Amino acid sequence: MRRLILITGPTGSGKSDLSVRLAKKLNTEVISADSVQVYRGFDIGSGKVTAEDMRGVRHHLIDTKDPTEFYSAADFYEEAMPIVDELNRAGKIPIICGGTALYIHGLIYNLDFTNKPSMALRRKLNARYEEEGLESLVRLLEEKNPELAEKTALDNPRRVIRAIERLESGKVETETLRQKRKDVDPLYFILNWERETLYDRINRRVLKMVDEGLFEEVTSLYDTYGGDIKPMSAIGYKEIVRYLRGEWEKETAIEKIQQHTRNFAKRQQTWFKKEEDGIPVDMNAHSEEDAVDIILEIVRKHYE
Numbered sequence: 001m002r003r004l005i006l007i008t009g010p011t012g013s014g015k016s017d018l019s020v021r022l023a024k025k026l027n028t029e030v031i032s033a034d035s036v037q038v039y040r041g042f043d044i045g046s047g048k049v050t051a052e053d054m055r056g057v058r059h060h061l062i063d064t065k066d067p068t069e070f071y072s073a074a075d076f077y078e079e080a081m082p083i084v085d086e087l088n089r090a091g092k093i094p095i096i097c098g099g100t101a102l103y104i105h106g107l108i109y110n111l112d113f114t115n116k117p118s119m120a121l122r123r124k125l126n127a128r129y130e131e132e133g134l135e136s137l138v139r140l141l142e143e144k145n146p147e148l149a150e151k152t153a154l155d156n157p158r159r160v161i162r163a164i165e166r167l168e169s170g171k172v173e174t175e176t177l178r179q180k181r182k183d184v185d186p187l188y189f190i191l192n193w194e195r196e197t198l199y200d201r202i203n204r205r206v207l208k209m210v211d212e213g214l215f216e217e218v219t220s221l222y223d224t225y226g227g228d229i230k231p232m233s234a235i236g237y238k239e240i241v242r243y244l245r246g247e248w249e250k251e252t253a254i255e256k257i258q259q260h261t262r263n264f265a266k267r268q269q270t271w272f273k274k275e276e277d278g279i280p281v282d283m284n285a286h287s288e289e290d291a292v293d294i295i296l297e298i299v300r301k302h303y304e
Contacts, residue, residue: 001183003093005022005187005299006187013201015097015099016097017288028087028092028094031094035103035231037061047205073111109179121168281295
């Protein structure tokens with residue numbers, strides 16, 4: 001039985017630092033479950049942990065892909081599971097840290113990874129989203145399969161696009177999506193913050209990223225790759241692309257990053273509340289060190 005610890009929560013919730021603290025106490029390693037941190041060069045805007053932040057804890061699946069490479073939840077599963085197995089054989093419980101829900105779900109639920117999406121179709125759907133908005137994609141999904149639309153997070157563009165892709169590929173067996181993998185024994189922790197406190201953390205975090213050189217980072221990436229590669233669609237990058245194209249002033253871009261990040265965090269919080277298997281950790285009520293000790297006690301009782 002595979003053993004693993006999942007540390008997730010909305011963006012800005014302190015997942016990375018808490019995971020490092022926990023890993024040091026458990027003498028284990030961290031596997032990043034972040035769809036942007038996997039790309040080389042996308043550092044500041046993704047909140048990528050630095051060598052100093054890691055404090056000697058080995059991290060996996062960070063800086064492993066070129067920005068032009070396609071990377072999916074299926075790829076994450078195929079790369080993460082062998083690391084889990086290797087650490088388990090060494091008597092260690094790996095910590096999976098990140099906010100990309102589909103990556104995390106792929107480790108604990110039987111998601112269908114047998115079909116990779118058509119890049120032509122994805123580009124077409126992304127273009128429709130950019131030109132006509134999310135409502136247009138939702139209408140398309142509802143016309144094609146109302147039942148699947150009811151089971152899809154319609155406020156999440158990526159999930160709507162993926163649902164349409166699954167319809168086009170003929171794979172719509174949604175009843176299997178929440179079946180747990182029988183070979184995995186996970187502990188799934190979700191870091192919770194009071195919303196206004198989280199929003200304040202996000203606003204200050206964005207300003208810190210700007211001070212650390214976020215605009216310079218995106219400008220360099222834009223000059224090298226342009227603005228149409230997949231990781232450039234991430235929050236913190238797409239807004240600065242619009243600034244570089246002369247569509248927004250710098251202050252507008254910063255405000256939009258803050259706004260879009262808050263909106264994303266709100267959607268994440270709504271989603272995490274529905275996670276029946278998640279163990280909530282109230283970060284308002286506990287210091288980070290106390291939260292680590294609470295998690296550590298649960299881990300030791302569960303796996304003893």
